[in-house]
Amino acid sequence: MKHLRFLNKYFLKYKWRIIPGVLFVIISNIFGVIPARVIGHAFNLITENIQIYSLFEGFERRSIIYDIFSYSLLYFGSIVLILYLLRGLFLFFMRQTIILMSRHIEFDMKNEIYAHYQDLSLGFYRRNNTGDLMNRATEDVNRVRMYVGPAIMYAINTAVLFVLIIYAMFSVNVTLAIFCLLPLPVLVVTIYFVNTMINQKSEQIQEQLSRLSSFVQERFSGIRVIKSYVREAHTNMVFATESEGYKRNAMSLVKVQALFYPTMLLLVGLSTILTIYVGGKQVINGAITPGNIAEFIVYVNQLTFPVSMLGWVTTLIQRASASQKRINEFLQLQSDIVSENTETLKLEGNVEFKNVSFTYPDTGINAINNVTFEIKRGQFVAIIGRTGSGKSTLANLIMRMYDVDEGQIKIDEKGLKDLNLYDFRNQVGFVPQEVFLFSDTIKNNIAFGLDQVTDQEVENAAKNAAVYSNIIDFEHKFETMLGERGITLSGGQKQRVSIARALIKSPGILIFDDCLSAVDTKTEEEILSNLGRMMKGRTSILIAHRISTIKNADKILVLDQGEIIEQGTHSQLLEQAGAYAEMYQNQLLEQENHSV
Structure with missing residues (x-):
């Protein structure tokens, strides 16, 4: 208890x-x-x-x-x-x-x-x-x-x-009361044990039902893969096996319940017989x-x-x-991220990392190691590196999704831990690598970060994210309902709606975490052009794989195994003839091969 x-x-x-x-x-x-x-x-x-x-x-x-x-x-x-x-x-x-x-x-x-x-x-x-x-x-x-x-x-x-x-x-x-109550303790014990059995079997049924539901949900979500690999018959067979287990447990429960009620009635009937028999003798005796x-x-x-x-x-x-x-x-769990400051914050957009190191507590992976860099207000900074080099971790640390293990992150000359976290995040536009759209209208997905928004603001954000023309082609336009996780849209459309969601906030700092990967080159150029116009005087951080995306950045940080190995402009990094130049040459060769 x-x-x-x-x-x-x-x-x-x-x-x-x-x-x-x-x-x-x-x-x-x-x-x-x-x-x-x-x-x-x-x-x-x-x-x-x-x-x-x-x-x-x-x-x-x-x-x-x-x-x-x-x-x-x-x-x-x-x-x-x-x-x-x-x-x-x-x-x-x-x-x-x-x-x-x-x-x-x-x-x-x-x-x-x-x-x-x-x-x-x-x-x-x-x-x-x-x-x-x-x-x-x-x-x-x-x-x-x-x-x-x-x-x-x-x-x-x-x-x-x-x-x-x-x-x-x-x-x-007294005598009749004692005899009358004799079967009741047996009834209580019987009911307790039978109910325990019913409870255990009910738990088994719930677990089986949970497995069955998970199986069905997963198979319906992946129905395209099942049909592509012609595995309908196999999934039917697996479902039938799972259903058989559920039926077996359910039948076992029914058998226990079928024994329970007659047993209860038998003991009640026995108590009634004892009452009549002993009571009859008491009546004869005149008691x-x-x-x-x-x-x-x-x-x-x-x-x-x-x-x-x-x-x-x-x-x-x-x-x-x-x-x-x-x-x-x-x-009883307390959040790892604690923000006690309640002062309102006006974000300028200066970001500074000082000897920052971070290891994921759940996996033990050392993602960032002794990273130092500075981003001035209004700069367009790009971060590039191989998969697993720590690019997304940097974005998460700026958003304070995690606290650093060593070093310090400063925003506008103040420690990130000392800021009003609600106010800070409210003035940052963040487009994550894994796009998530809600089962709602396109309009509500774009306006998600704001409490009040006009239709014109939503349309402008869609135009800036180069998704407006796609949306107005839908029958219900901005009122189009998206399926689960935005399944109604293509990969590129989902990315652009997610970008529109960030742009509509007119943020002080905008972070793009490799969110242009599913967008073609022409659309990418349009988005970046709109971004340059919108974010003039504001800080933009773009994480990418394609060098063509980031070559116009004011500063490029090259990450490898959680460390900054190079930084500078596109032309400066090419002159260094290091890792960045090698990546650039490799991507040029890939483009030539594709064009051939």
Whole structure:
């Protein structure tokens, strides 16, 4: 239960729902127990009046006795009906308070988890897969909700009803009460073990269903590859095998459930037989009345459902505890990136690296090693190097997705760690290497970084990113809905929409992380021309593979194995006849070969 202590703050917050809920539980159970007494009295009335009615056979007053008997039954029947209606009313109030409270707690928890996820650094997302994050925010929260709602409600209900019925039973006859309750412990143990089996098998089914869903999702996402390699029959066979496993687990669960209910009914029936047998002897001895036997049978049947719920409630608590433990693991994590400065920031665009080194904490890869360089406001700086040389890492460090291990990054003469991170990122346009578009309209994808934007601003950003002509060819133009991850668009179109998203912010610093790779040379020149016009007086950082893209840069940094091995303008680097010149010659040869 220690993991569930986290929920105490929610119980305190919604105490004015819990307290009335508990009162409604008690009141509803009082109205549930009283009818048994009324039924007992009614049963005694019936037996006594039948005897009196028989004695007056042949007398005129027999009809009067019959009328009294009928009115008495109607009176007792009406009382029972009213009591059960009142019980139903308070049960409704009970659910309206406790179950609704659980929905409020579920809402608060999901919001808290999502907000906490947003605060965690990029390293956290590299270490954990999306499916696990989603599971903790949905399935695990739902299991906790079942604890704070139904489990607590049924636990309180069972405890209150059990106390009231036990008190009522023992106040009538101790011997009969003991015999009546004898099968119940066996029923509780049976239910607990059966529910544990049901829970285990349900877990297996959930795991199998998760695998099945993942398989289907992955195959549908890669349907183009499956059709290209003619693997439809193979995937059908694998799916059938996975489905067979799911069916086998489901059938096993059904068998357990099929045994559970008859066993429960058998033990309840045994309790009823004991009540009638022992109660009959007590009636013969004059210790109790026949109505008390009827009263006890009602009590036994009233206890059946709450007792059967005990195993289920125990399982719910176990599952909730396990789920809350998983939720707490992430909620207790603190972000690697902490920004305490709340001062507003006006970004000029000066960037300075001083002896910066960085190693990825999750992989141990030394990505950047003792890097020093300076970018002045308004400069167009390009970064080039082989795959894995650390180019994208530099971009991530400037965006402060990670904190450096050694050295310092300065923005406008201030340490990056000392800046208001929200303000800083809000004034930086970043186009990542892996383009991500949301399942939304093209307009909303371009305007993603701004709260308010005009249609004209969106169109201008699209024109500057050289994607406007493609968008207006679509039937719904800027209102075209993109599929998952922007699947509606081609690779080059996705890159240009992502560029438009960065340009619309009119950023103080613009970072392009190799985002022109899927764009043809003519379109690339158009984008760079627009970029030069838009970013005049502002800092631009372009990471690229093609030298033709960056040859007009004010400064070019050449990276190799996390170190800057050369820097200068295009002409200066060619004169050095080093690594840059070699890359340039190799790319010229490739172009000649392609043209041939």
